[in-house]
Amino acid sequence: MSPPRALISWSSGKDSAFALHEIRRAGELEVVGALTTVTETFGRVSIHGVRQEILRAQCEAAGLPLRIVPIPYPCPNGIYEARMGEAVAQAVGDGITHMIFGDLFLSDIRAYREQKLAGSGITPVFPLWQRPTRELAQAMIASGLEARLATVDLKKLPAAFAGRKFDSQLLADLPDSVDPCGENGEFHTCVVAGPMFACRLAVTTGERVERDGYGYCDLMMG
Numbered sequence: 001m002s003p004p005r006a007l008i009s010w011s012s013g014k015d016s017a018f019a020l021h022e023i024r025r026a027g028e029l030e031v032v033g034a035l036t037t038v039t040e041t042f043g044r045v046s047i048h049g050v051r052q053e054i055l056r057a058q059c060e061a062a063g064l065p066l067r068i069v070p071i072p073y074p075c076p077n078g079i080y081e082a083r084m085g086e087a088v089a090q091a092v093g094d095g096i097t098h099m100i101f102g103d104l105f106l107s108d109i110r111a112y113r114e115q116k117l118a119g120s121g122i123t124p125v126f127p128l129w130q131r132p133t134r135e136l137a138q139a140m141i142a143s144g145l146e147a148r149l150a151t152v153d154l155k156k157l158p159a160a161f162a163g164r165k166f167d168s169q170l171l172a173d174l175p176d177s178v179d180p181c182g183e184n185g186e187f188h189t190c191v192v193a194g195p196m197f198a199c200r201l202a203v204t205t206g207e208r209v210e211r212d213g214y215g216y217c218d219l220m221m222g
Contacts (some may be wrong), residue, residue: 003030006098006125007067007091010034012050012058012164014147015102015128015181018140020026020062021196022127027127032096034064035087037080039202041073048150048188049216053205059222061197067091081116082094092121100128104133127214137171137188139179146196148205149187156186163205190219 006029008020021165023029036055037046045055061068069087071080091099103110110141113124129134147166152159156178164170166189171180178186206218 003028004097005030005032005095006100007031007033007096008033008100008103010036010055010059011188012036012045012048012055012143012150012191013102013155015104015183016100017062017102017191017196018055018136018143018145018195019056019100019127020064020143021143021145021194023125026127029098029100031064031100033091034059034062035067035068035091035099036074037069037071037084039073039075041116041221044066046071046075048152048190049206050190050219051221052176053221054190054219057199057201058191061199061201062191066160073077084116087118088120088122093216097121097139100127102128104128104181105130105181106183107117108214133179133181133183134171137166138168140194141167141171143195145191145196147189147194148193148217148219149204150190150217150219151188153186153212154215156184157215159208159210159215161187161206162169162215164218 007032011015039046043052069083117124149164152161192203202222203219204222206220208217
């Protein structure tokens, strides 16, 4: 019997990458693709602001076919839900039965995902759920995962944090009010290496910009 087929909800960041790693280690699901929302207006991963060329390189390194869900900017919730609904229906048609999420402790986000997938034929899976986030961040770093901060919420962190490596020094420098994994939206990351990748991505840091209350570091394939 083959294991059930699953998609990973791929944000380009550390949580989805480590969720993929944990699922593969457990061996109970076969991950057959990555599902990512891309903001059409900018051609970048939604919220994280990561370029599509990096997204594609990540999925190639992870050995995962990429499924892009295009959304506009700004994106009304109705459009988001309709396009995600189409992607879920297509996945079901392809024999996929599970979707993996890297959520850590935000119960409203988990409940929303469970509600939207209820009755769809897709079962949500949360392999990192409620793991203490400081220990989880340290486990990610210890595993060999490498990432950079792509986006920071300027209400929570100075713009200079954008572009920094997600490493032990970063954890030491984060204010006490900031979750070590950025689960409250304090920052978002872009993974460039780790046990879920076949190779390290040659990613360099470009200019930093501020827009709509967020600081972005433009990461580029080097």
